[in-house]
Amino acid sequence: MAIIMKFGGSSVKTAERIRNVCSIIESRKEQNPVVVVSAVGGITDLLIDTATLAKDGGDVTSAIADIKQRHKDILSELRLDGKLVDGLLTEIEQVIGDIKARLVADTAVMDVVQSFGERLSSVIIAANLVQRGVVAKACVAWDYGMITTPAYGNAEPIPSSFALMKEKIEAVEGIPVITGFIGKDEKGAITTLGRGGSDYTAALYGAALDVSEIQIWTDVDGILSADPRVIPNAKRHTTVSFDEASELAFFGAKVLHPKTILPAVKQCIPVRVLNTFNPSCEGTVITREGARTLDIVKAISCKKDVSIVTIHSTRMLNAHGFLAKVFEVFACNKKSVDIVATSEVSVSMTVDSGESLADILAELNEIAETKVTNGKAIVCVVGEGMKHTKGLAGRIFSTLGKAGINIEVISQGGSEINISMVVDGRDAEKAVKALHGEFFN
Ligand code: ADP
Ligand code: ASP
Ligand code: MG
Numbered sequence: 001m002a003i004i005m006k007f008g009g010s011s012v013k014t015a016e017r018i019r020n021v022c023s024i025i026e027s028r029k030e031q032n033p034v035v036v037v038s039a040v041g042g043i044t045d046l047l048i049d050t051a052t053l054a055k056d057g058g059d060v061t062s063a064i065a066d067i068k069q070r071h072k073d074i075l076s077e078l079r080l081d082g083k084l085v086d087g088l089l090t091e092i093e094q095v096i097g098d099i100k101a102r103l104v105a106d107t108a109v110m111d112v113v114q115s116f117g118e119r120l121s122s123v124i125i126a127a128n129l130v131q132r133g134v135v136a137k138a139c140v141a142w143d144y145g146m147i148t149t150p151a152y153g154n155a156e157p158i159p160s161s162f163a164l165m166k167e168k169i170e171a172v173e174g175i176p177v178i179t180g181f182i183g184k185d186e187k188g189a190i191t192t193l194g195r196g197g198s199d200y201t202a203a204l205y206g207a208a209l210d211v212s213e214i215q216i217w218t219d220v221d222g223i224l225s226a227d228p229r230v231i232p233n234a235k236r237h238t239t240v241s242f243d244e245a246s247e248l249a250f251f252g253a254k255v256l257h258p259k260t261i262l263p264a265v266k267q268c269i270p271v272r273v274l275n276t277f278n279p280s281c282e283g284t285v286i287t288r289e290g291a292r293t294l295d296i297v298k299a300i301s302c303k304k305d306v307s308i309v310t311i312h313s314t315r316m317l318n319a320h321g322f323l324a325k326v327f328e329v330f331a332c333n334k335k336s337v338d339i340v341a342t343s344e345v346s347v348s349m350t351v352d353s354g355e356s357l358a359d360i361l362a363e364l365n366e367i368a369e370t371k372v373t374n375g376k377a378i379v380c381v382v383g384e385g386m387k388h389t390k391g392l393a394g395r396i397f398s399t400l401g402k403a404g405i406n407i408e409v410i411s412q413g414g415s416e417i418n419i420s421m422v423v424d425g426r427d428a429e430k431a432v433k434a435l436h437g438e439f440f441n
Helices: 016-025 043-055 063-077 086-101 107-132 161-169 200-211 242-250 261-267 322-330 358-363 384-388 392-402 425-440
Strands: 003-007 033-036 136-139 175-179 182-185 190-192 213-218 239-241 271-275 284-287 298-312 340-342 347-351 369-382 410-413 418-424
Touching: 003 016, 003 200, 003 261, 016 107, 016 340, 016 410, 033 200, 043 063, 043 086, 043 107, 063 086, 063 107, 063 425, 086 107, 086 347, 107 136, 107 175, 107 190, 107 242, 161 200, 175 190, 175 200, 200 213, 200 239, 200 261, 239 242, 242 298, 242 369, 298 358, 298 425, 322 347, 340 410, 358 369, 369 425, 392 410, 392 425
Parallel strands: 003 033, 003 213, 033 175, 136 175, 213 271, 239 284
Antiparallel strands: 182 190, 271 284, 298 347, 298 369, 340 347, 369 418, 410 418
């Protein structure tokens, strides 16, 4: 049986870190690793920024030089052939040049631009493994079964891709080093699975190959009781349940892409989060049940840049079908909603800021009055133990009240393992700190 080992951008950010990652892979080669990699840390952002600059007619010379230099420096420090990725680097220049000539960058071309990050890193990492004497091969996911829907920026594998992934990867001699995050649709256009999507790629190959474990190697010791950037002494959990991990990922814990858990759940494959900077730490294992622990609350997460859409209609009073209509508008516009709270005459929903709401609002305004408030954050308290604990909501609300934080929307998931609150974005960190202090100190 194989294992999946996925390495994130921060773990492959420099030559030294790539060397470290390759030594971790080598040390586990008896377990038949199938490796999935992210772009070199920061490169996806740089690619996006460069394409945006080109679209706006700006001077991209230094941005392109920067992308080239970062990869050239890594090759030279690793003593690999300096021309190893020249073909890809030239292609980037052509694509960006094309955007600059046409002054357009639609979602399709943005996916092409972003695809280069992982294509470059997989070649470099595979070459470094080979240099160490490990048989390895760089694999661009679309040549190894990752055929997706044409939903640029948010693609999904089509059902027949799983059998293909298995067939193609099993035929690779040595360790496959697969590009995370990217695929192609059935017509051959490049797609991406959404930001942070390499975790999802890892889980998809894990499911296709029915591996014994999907390992997500990152820059922290595992799933912690809060983001360590906010709570430096956050506590590591040795196990969490699939449900807890999904809620946390969905509500802002960047450590896992929200879709990662789904393919694992279907086949009951454990997902383990591990630290490339501390490989001897056993990390956090995510399994169906998790483990019974004394912790009522497992973690506090926070998702920023959220907007509240309030839909108000006096006609809603006793009117059946109103909510259905509201949801239909969101569904038809392919807009996902995180939190919903309803009263007799109004509905509040949260959506990610930055996404265009114009079409949705135009449709909603035909049936109700709408208001959008930006600059909000969702703070989410998660734990299986919450199901059986009385008075918890009161404790959460009074903690925030004592900290002087106003709660604007409240929602408790049907599974009863999470309570989410919308607060002003400026209060988000204060809220996480107050709640962490209440449940973990
Ligand atoms: P990678 O580059 O490996 O994909 P990410 O930056 O996407 O890594 O995710 C790891 C980061 O997630 C950590 O550095 C940490 O700041 C953040 N994070 C947020 N919430 C949590 C949490 N509850 N537990 C662990 N890490 C968290
Ligand atoms: N490189 C992509 C990103 O930065 C995917 C990933 O790292 O998971 O979003
Ligand atoms: Mg990530």
